[in-house]
Amino acid sequence: MSIYEKSTKELMHEFAAQKLTLGQVFSRKDAVRWFSKHYPNIKSNTVGMHVDGMSVNSPSRRHHSNVKPDAGWDLFFKLGPSEFRLWDSEKDPAPRYKADIEADIAGNVTETGDIAEETTEEDELGSRKFAFERDLQNYLAQNLGLLEPGLKLYEDEDGVFTGIEFPAGQRRIDILAVGTDGAYVVIETKVSRAYDRVVGQILRYMSWIKGNLAGEASVRGIIVASEISEDLILATAFVENIRLVEYEISFSLKPVSGQ
Numbered sequence: 001m002s003i004y005e006k007s008t009k010e011l012m013h014e015f016a017a018q019k020l021t022l023g024q025v026f027s028r029k030d031a032v033r034w035f036s037k038h039y040p041n042i043k044s045n046t047v048g049m050h051v052d053g054m055s056v057n058s059p060s061r062r063h064h065s066n067v068k069p070d071a072g073w074d075l076f077f078k079l080g081p082s083e084f085r086l087w088d089s090e091k092d093p094a095p096r097y098k099a100d101i102e103a104d105i106a107g108n109v110t111e112t113g114d115i116a117e118e119t120t121e122e123d124e125l126g127s128r129k130f131a132f133e134r135d136l137q138n139y140l141a142q143n144l145g146l147l148e149p150g151l152k153l154y155e156d157e158d159g160v161f162t163g164i165e166f167p168a169g170q171r172r173i174d175i176l177a178v179g180t181d182g183a184y185v186v187i188e189t190k191v192s193r194a195y196d197r198v199v200g201q202i203l204r205y206m207s208w209i210k211g212n213l214a215g216e217a218s219v220r221g222i223i224v225a226s227e228i229s230e231d232l233i234l235a236t237a238f239v240e241n242i243r244l245v246e247y248e249i250s251f252s253l254k255p256v257s258g259q
Contacts, residue, residue, distance in 0.1 A: 002157065002158050003039075003041045003042060003157050004039055004041070004042075007158050007160075008042055008046055008047070008050050008156070008157065008158050008160070009050060009054065009072055009073065009158070009160070010072070011035070011038075011039055011042070012031070012047075012050050012051070012054055012075065013072065013075060015031055015034050015035070016075060016076075016086060018034075019034060020085075020086055021086075022085075022086050022088060023085060023086070023088075024085060024086070025079065025083050025084070025085050026083075026084055026085065027082045027083060027084070028047070028048045028051050028052075028082060028084075029082075031047050031048075031050075031051050032044045032047045032048065035047045041157075042157055043156070043157065043213065044212070045156075045167070045212055045213055046156040046157055046158075046161070048167065049156065049161045049167060050160075050161075051076060051084060052078070052167070053067050053073065053160075053161065054067075054073050054074070054075040054076050055075075055076040055077060055078040055084055055087075056074050056075075056076070056077060056087050056092065056093070056094070056095035056096065057077060057078050057092075057093060057095075057096060058078045059101060060167070061096060061097055061098055061101055062098050062101040062102055062105070063098075063164060063165040063172075064098065064160070064161060065098050066160045066161070067097060067098065068097065069095065069097060073095075074087060074089075074095045075087060077092050081170070132191070133174075133189060133190075133191045136189045136191050136224070136247070137164060137165070137174050137175060137189055138164075140175060140187065140189065140224065141153055141162075141163075141164050141175055144175075144177055147187070147222055147224070147245060148179060148185070148222075149180070150179065150180035151177050151178070151179055151180075151185060152177060152178055153175070153176075153177055153178075154166065154176040154177055154178050154184070163175055163176030163177055168205050168208040168209065168212075169208055171204075171205070173186055173187075173188075173205045173209075174187055174188050174189045175187035175189065176209070179220075181218075182217050182218075183214075183217055183218040183219065183220055184209050184210075184213065184214045184217055184218075184219045184220075185219075185220055185221070185222060186202055186205045186206050186209060186219065186220070186221045186222070187221070187222045187223075187224060188201060188202045188205070188221065188222070188223050188224070189224050189225070190223070190224070190225035190226070191225075191226065192225065192226050192227065193225060193226065193227040193228075193229055194223055194225035194227070194228055194229060194232050194244075195229045195231055195232055196229065196231035196232045196234070196235035198223055198232065199232065199235045199236060199239070199242070202221045202223060202242060203221070203239075203242075205221070206219045206220070206221050206241075218241075219241070220241040220242070220243070221241060221242040221243070222242070222243045222244075222245060223236075223242065223243070223244050223245065224245045224246075224247055225244075225245075225246060225247070226246065226247060226248070227246060228244045228245075228246055232244065
């Protein structure tokens with residue numbers, strides 16, 4: 001439910017009408033400053049996600065199933081990492097949505113970080129590992145209670161943008177969740193073996209959440225992998241707010257009677 005009478009999406013149109021002219025370049029910070037002045041209860045990160053999500057050519061749309069055609073999402077055109085302008089429907093390319101972007105990705109199997117390590121004989125039928133990191137993320141996002149009772153996927157103030165591939169600066173957190181105690185939970189997923197170098201990665205994400213989103217709430221982390229290395233166990237031995245979890249998957253086949 002929106003904090004104000006209008007949703008953040010609607011307020012973004014208000015920002016555009018008041019501050020922008022066709023062709024004028026602006027940054028996320030410009031939008032954040034405007035919202036901070038007029039609608040201070042909306043978090044800066046929510047504003048930033050809306051600027052990206054409302055840009056017709058933004059790759060981040062692949063993470064947002066709520067961004068749909070003819071629903072007021074097509075407002076900006078992304079020029080660079082931090083530069084935007086109003087979308088010109090007569091001159092700019094047509095808007096792209098989650099299905100469009102994922103179709104492109106499906107045709108490009110070499111996308112960085114999406115495909116697991118090279119398949120070995122033990123990874124064939126009956127594998128105990130997910131083949132794609134996005135599959136592991138999606139499964140966990142729908143079954144967070146398996147990691148921690150009452151754990152829920154993070155949602156922004158409007159319930160539009162969620163914690164899957166959550167933007168944290170110039171990087172993305174695999175899953176951001178919220179515990180029953182109000183703590184923010186950063187979940188880092190690895191489809192295969194997790195090594196000690198992931199500690200620096202998750203600590204960076206946790207620090208970003210603490211400084212930009214959590215406020216007085218606490219932040220903890222969970223690393224999920226098919227196998228946790230001894231080096232990672234040692235690296236986290238004295239880190240109380242990071243938990244390590246190994247997953248296993250399996251399936252079986254049975255004949256259908258009457259065939």
